Amino acid sequence: MIELRDIYKTFERKGQSIEALRGVSLHVDKGDIYGVIGYSGAGKSTLIRLVNYLERPTGGEVLVEGEPLAEYNPAQLRAAKKKIGMIFQHFNLLESKTVFDNIAIPLVLLKRSKKEIQDRVTELLKFTGLEDKAKSYPKELSGGQKQRVGIARALATNPSILLCDEATSALDPQTTKSILELLKKINKEYNITIMIITHEMAVIQQICNKVAVMEQGEIIEQGKVLDVFGSPHHPTTQSFVQTVIHNSVPQSVLNTLKAEPGRRLFRLKFVGGTASEPIINSLIRRFEINANILFANMTEIQQTTLGTMILQLNGEHTVIDQAAAFIVSQGVEIQEVEV
Numbered sequence: 535m536i537e538l539r540d541i542y543k544t545f546e547r548k549g550q551s552i553e554a555l556r557g558v559s560l561h562v563d564k565g566d567i568y569g570v571i572g573y574s575g576a577g578k579s580t581l582i583r584l585v586n587y588l589e590r591p592t593g594g595e596v597l598v599e600g601e602p603l604a605e606y607n608p609a610q611l612r613a614a615k616k617k618i619g620m621i622f623q624h625f626n627l628l629e630s631k632t633v634f635d636n637i638a639i640p641l642v643l644l645k646r647s648k649k650e651i652q653d654r655v656t657e658l659l660k661f662t663g664l665e666d667k668a669k670s671y672p673k674e675l676s677g678g679q680k681q682r683v684g685i686a687r688a689l690a691t692n693p694s695i696l697l698c699d700e701a702t703s704a705l706d707p708q709t710t711k712s713i714l715e716l717l718k719k720i721n722k723e724y725n726i727t728i729m730i731i732t733h734e735m736a737v738i739q740q741i742c743n744k745v746a747v748m749e750q751g752e753i754i755e756q757g758k759v760l761d762v763f764g765s766p767h768h769p770t771t772q773s774f775v776q777t778v779i780h781n782s783v784p785q786s787v788l789n790t791l792k793a794e795p796g797r798r799l800f801r802l803k804f805v806g807g808t809a810s811e812p813i814i815n816s817l818i819r820r821f822e823i824n825a826n827i828l829f830a831n832m833t834e835i836q837q838t839t840l841g842t843m844i845l846q847l848n849g850e851h852t853v854i855d856q857a858a859a860f861i862v863s864q865g866v867e868i869q870e871v872e873v
């Protein structure tokens with residue numbers, strides 16, 4: 535659907551070269567909600583702007599639905615771009631036009647008939663929950679409503695891809711949630727593939743099925759959201775994941791544990807069904823150990839429960855080893871934490 539092959543992008547400014555992207559490859563399948571996350575300056579905006587050819591790569595290939603955009607003449611490129619809608623952090627609405635007219639802009643540019651424009655805009659106003667705002671001006675709308683207008687405008691030409699550039703960064707958490715729900719609905723009901731860039735892991739958690747983590751122009755980790763959240767490898771990914779899944783033991787607790795020899799600490803990870811199994815109960819019944827749950831947390835990602843637990847086990851060394859092996863046999867990942 536969208537393929538970036540070994541993309542390089544260098545900006546030249548005041549005699550200086552800035553390498554915004556360095557060998558980025560990624561593949562977005564039809565139906566994906568693909569999230570790209572990274573700190574400021576990682577290269578996310580540059581990357582998403584390459585997909586609809588607002589930027590051209592210095593090296594590498596961009597394929598959208600198999601089409602090599604670099605080889606297209608301007609007319610072909612315009613036709614290809616019709617399949618791609620885009621929404622922005624600051625909405626980019628025309629203040630002098632009503633909501634209806636803002637949504638109609640892409641259709642007017644394509645010289646569609648009045649009737650067609652009326653029908654399509656009316657449908658989109660309904661879909662985005664803006665029926666009563668058709669005659670309002672952007673300055674009369676809340677941030678969430680403005681973004682709904684931006685979304686309706688992006689959908690006007692029936693695109694197959696929707697690109698979202700920090701679409702919820704200017705919104706409060708509740709409004710963010712409702713906009714993300716709308717994006718999910720667009721993905722499901724209109725079967726539109728979505729690519730979203732963000733610096734908030736909560737956005738990835740709420741709607742994406744796949745994620746790529748960027749740092750300094752490179753993708754440092756990518757995969758299914760559940761896999762990346764469950765086992766983040768790179769320290770930057772780990773720190774993003776920690777913003778939504780708190781699984782580290784506070785230093786003050788670690789300090790008290792140091793004074794207790796013979797006790798060992800483990801981090802457990804439960805995925806899906808194992809999260810609801812009474813494993814700790816079985817553990818205490820089977821082995822001569824004491825178990826102390828220091829921390830436990832459950833998160834839902836892609837309709838799957840991901841649980842983490844910090845468990846302190848007290849008993850004989852070999853018995854604790856057996857208990858740990860039992861936990862593994864129950865399909866739970868376990869890792870000893872050094873204190």
Ligand SMILES: Nc1ncnc2c1ncn2[C@@H]1O[C@H](COP(=O)(O)OP(=O)(O)OP(=O)(O)O)[C@@H](O)[C@H]1O
Pocket residue numbers: 545546547552553554572573574575576577578579580581733
């Ligand atoms: N038009 C440009 N001219 C020169 N340098 C640019 C240009 N656009 C981006 N850059 C540089 O490329 C790098 C990546 O920028 P980019 O905006 O893609 O990052 P980002 O991850 O989207 O960051 P942010 O979240 O702050 O927007 C930065 O060092 C930036 O200064």
